[in-house]
Amino acid sequence: MAVEHGEGLPGHVVDDLLASPRRRRLLGILRREDRPVCLTELATELAAAGPDGSTEAVSAAERRAVEARLREEDVPKLLATDVVAYDSTLDALSLSGSAAQVEPRLADEP
Template identity: 50%
Template sequence: MVLRHDQNALPETVVDELLAEPRRRLLLGVLYDRGERMSVADLGRELAVAGTDPTPDGRREMRRAIREDDLPKLLATDVVRYDSTLDAVSLSGAARQFEDRLTELARELR
């Protein structure tokens, strides 16, 4: 794996930890594949459909997990941006440092 290095690059161990969680890996792959900001509702729907529970309860649980579990870690590492007015998430420039892995994730989604 090639990490793009600069002064603000995340350590490889942090990137590995972020991508170790399957839901977070899928979330990042969807954002990378779309290449645009997505609402948490749309992300929840995509992740629920890709997972095992595309029911309304499954989508609701996925939105909760994104907000409570994934966004705090991704925001703390500056990998995503969150617009609270739109309740929407997008990849930040920091995500480019592990673009090779995001490309692989997006490919797996297709």
């Protein structure tokens, strides 16, 4: 069933947003933190998704690579759909208006 304009994000858009494990984890972090989180902090936590999950073990190169992918691939999609808001002063993301449509599907995310 198609969603009419003004009724929120179409289901296929939500599916596309949540198809990326990195975007799901990013949204899960923002949901858990319930505050603006700077992109560097997000990148570090996402890079720590390895076997030990320790942010201390993340190298600067790993963090920069994840941050570049966030800026180039994930953040533009999330901003375009109003799922996140970007604060340029803090270089931080927070959940925004349309996040309520994806949050129920993030229940299993850490």
